[in-house]
Amino acid sequence: MIEMNVQGITLDPMTNMPIxxxxxxxxxHVLPIWIGVFEANAIAMQLEGITRPRPMTHDLLNSVINSLNGNVEYIYIHDLRDNTYYAEITIRTKDAHIKIDSRPSDAINIALRSGAPIFVSEEVLEKSQIEESDTDSKEEDLKDWLESIKPEDFGRQSSI
Structure with a gap:
């Protein structure tokens, strides 16, 4: 397992979808995951420290976990099948470790709110790499663009 940090949210220059x-x-290692607009907005708001007057869904779930004396131990992006990533949220309670199936975007949102670490399997990182021999020019351009991203590229414009 490789520990990862959220570098930020950006837009795919070709499809205008959030990543x-x-x-x-x-x-x-860099892992781009295409996600929905609402999930991207929730991540961006958390990264920028924007609070809402009422709890968002991820805030609510985090409060429920805490109210039940649980603790989000970590999230783990463990599989990539048919261009779909699979994640799980591991919650520790007094008596057990509970693993909950999750979309990566929701798991990341929970991790950001709880301070839990984010892990990705080495296999997922290997599968996610674009093979040189299988790329067309658009995929190669995207790979080059993703590798060239710097932290300052995310700035305050990460809100969607």
């Missing part, structure tokens, strides 16, 4: 970009905490 959450994860970067290895101690490695150079």
């Amino acid at each position: 959450v970009v994860l970067k290895g905490k101690e490695t150079g």
Whole structure:
């Protein structure tokens, strides 16, 4: 498992769809995950420290976990099948470890709100890499663009 941080939210220059970009905490791994607009907005608001007067869904879920004396231990993006990422949220209670199936965008939102670490399996990182021999020019351009992203590129414009 590789620990990752949320680098930020950006838009795919070709489709204008949001991408959450994860970067290895101690490695150079970069994992872009295309997500929905609402999930991207929730991540961007959390990254920018914007609070709402009423709890959003991810805030509510975090409050429920805490109210039940649970603690989000970590989230784990563990599989990539048919261009779909799979994640789980691990919650520790007094008596058990509970693993809950989740979309990566929801798991990331929960991790950001709870302060839990984000892990990605090495297999997912390998599967997500664009193979040189299989790329067309658009995929190669996207790969180059993703590799060239710098932290300052995310700035305050990450809200969607």
